[in-house]
Amino acid sequence: MQTKLFKQIKKIFQESHYQLYLVGGAVRDKLLKRESKDIDLGTNARPKEMLSILREFNCKHIGFGTIAVYKDSETIEITTFRKIEKYSGVDRIPEVVYGDCIDEDLERRDFTINAMAIDLISGKLIDPYFGESALKNRQLRIPKDDKLVLREDPLRMLRAARFISELGFEPSYSLVSDAIDLASHILFISRERWLMEMDRILLGNHVKKALDFLVDTKIINFILPEVIPSMGVEQPEEYHHKDVWEHTKDVVDNCPKNKNLRWAALLHDLGKPRVMTHKKGQIHFYRHEEVSAKLADHICGRFRMSNQDSKEIIFLVRNHLRPNFYSDKWRDSAVRRFVLDAGDYLANLLALSTADITSHRVSRVNAGLKNLFFEIKFYEFPFFICFQ
Template identity: 40%
Template sequence: MESPSQQAMRGALANLGPMLPLLTELGELFAAAGHELALVGGPVRDAFLGRTSPDFDFTTSARPEQIEAILRPWAETTWDVGRAYGTIGALRGNTTFEVTTYRADAYDRVTRKPVVAFGDNLHDDLHRRDFTVNAMALRLPELTFVDPYDGYDALQKRRLRTPAPPEVSFGDDPLRMMRAARFAAQLGFDLAADAAEAMQAMAGSIEIVSAERVRDELSKLLLAPWPRRGLGLLVDSGLADHVLPELPALQLEIDEHHRHKDVYEHTLTVVEQAIELEGPPGSDPAQVPGPDLILRLAALLHDVGKPATRRFERGGGVSFHHHEIVGAKLTRARLRSLRYDKETVSAVSRLVELHLRFHGYGDGQWTDSAVRRYVTDAGDLLPRLHRLTRADSTTRNQRKARRLAATYDELEVRIEHLLAAEELGKVRPELDGTEIGELLGIPPGPLVGRAYKFLLGLRLDEGVVGPEVARERLLAWWAEQPESRP
């Protein structure tokens, strides 16, 4: 009778089934050349979890030049992923392979860059990995399961443990603390108690890690199925104080709309609710197909302006006037410091700035002009703004929640009607820059831009008035400008 572990191994091999012939073939090639080869890390872990890994990582006794010599005639193409670190990449069919020489790195504890040292055995290579669930291997071609640090037990218990003592592991590479939060969000696992204690004690060492690496881990965390778990770990461990201090700062604030919870808890709930409103992967952009990093970042950061704008009012109330404006500035600064690209920084900060605009809608008193401006100001971000605004309602008052939802439903209907009638997504003034210049007798430049902006405001406020009326209104505007006088 098979033991539970044997049954699990059989299941893992079944999950690797379509790839086993290719894996075995590759293992035989390395064995024929006198080298060891093992499938390692995420692909092995995911096979036990019934998940599919997009890429396959291997470790080997062969050196980089030997790896390349073995792979080149077998693969469709090979490339140098990082020869200095012992990694050669290859493509066979639609599958990407990365093969790395056994490693036995040492770290200087000042920077995160290791002093690369190649190892000579699989066990030592596994010992230097981040967590025991990623320190399992499958020797090829014989398909022997190797688990010297009880990764399978940790997998069963849904625990993140380190192969080495956690203070050693995190001291060698502080980015592993960010990875712990990311894996908590991706896998739904808990962090072992000793690792949690080490993270709290060593959180400050994350500052030696480059902003780009921190950014990548934060993005993966947010795009995972359970980002709330990872964000909570960042805050509880103290890591967020160094990489995203705006988040723990929200714990001290009481949200004036939702006094049953602080703004931090409200924010985590908004993130979850925004995710629920994403469309299925691959759906139309208007559905905001998930996982959507811009929407999730906006949900995470939408209230970061509250600590700086909190005011205690007479009678015991609390206000956060203009926190959306302050929050947009803080968001822009934080995302830039994390080296996010300009497009992401612009989109997320704009959503933070606009997230309260709907609350001026009241009971539907907005004019068509106000609706036009709402749509135009949001631009391509409108589908995300719809979802962020709806996700921002976390009230437990069901009556209030239904009223807010119904009011936003009404606004969306009005937007759809105006979009259909006026093509607001392509709204332009009724005169273009050339026509403006000819009518006013001015060359291209800032004055034409000001006139164009005036006509755009006219278009938004009054809708389509016709070219003749637009010319009359523009001439009247121009007559009031100091530049029009001799």
């Protein structure tokens, strides 16, 4: 973290008698002993004052009190303390009132684990809301008034889910309760911002816990209402031993950390409740993959996904059953056709099909998939699937 540019900036602020603090996620990651990609600094200097004392560097005021300092491939952002930061409407343009001390700045931050600062002159940790304790106890809390903080910026509800997914922390009772009351406010946030947070939620180590949070707080009702009918829908034990939603969470968690792959896992069985039939005491979901693909198409559009990502996700959803239907009766031409149809999506399709195995037939289906992998010379792919 102590790069040459960082040390130069620190020296300039000290000589100019301005306060300078390491703030936010960089402090959190430092205490967690994790590498932080970004260096964010806070100061009582106003933007014009920063541009003046940093004139020897390539600097730019990127808006709302933040100065970006560029040198070679490194960028450091320094922001004037904020006393007030409010958002209105869907444009995500904040109303900002500058502050004069670090305590005011920390008070308006989203979670206590992000409401810490390190004084770069003295090295002292500034932690008025016990963020370090929250890190040790794996708790996710808001510094002061939960409802006010969430109302000012509803995106923080999705950020809460992201931190739960990435860190596995427990949300406080008040955070969950107030998120329930304000869940509909997520509609004020742009869909592109939804996507940015959902991508990170799906890639977390504790994604099932984060999905539970989205369900418990009713946020899922507004961003992904299509999953609600799958909750409590039973499945034949021969294929899956959990209801559709619980199975879906397992599949997401079982998938390697690939964005499109995990999106496809989340959406792959959405069609089941819509096509479910009962025949001779058996539950059937005929052609559910086709309905799931159509729903996935709508969802990709809602989240403003790129055409490239949408195309892959929809393909994976529509074809997720094909590898599991493999048998030794397939001719070489059928295997070649399967490989050609999958194209660049082959590795992810095989990964999704493997993650989808959560039944009592695991050994049988795994054996079939393993034979298929040998048929298509799967060893050429640097992959991650293990067989029992």
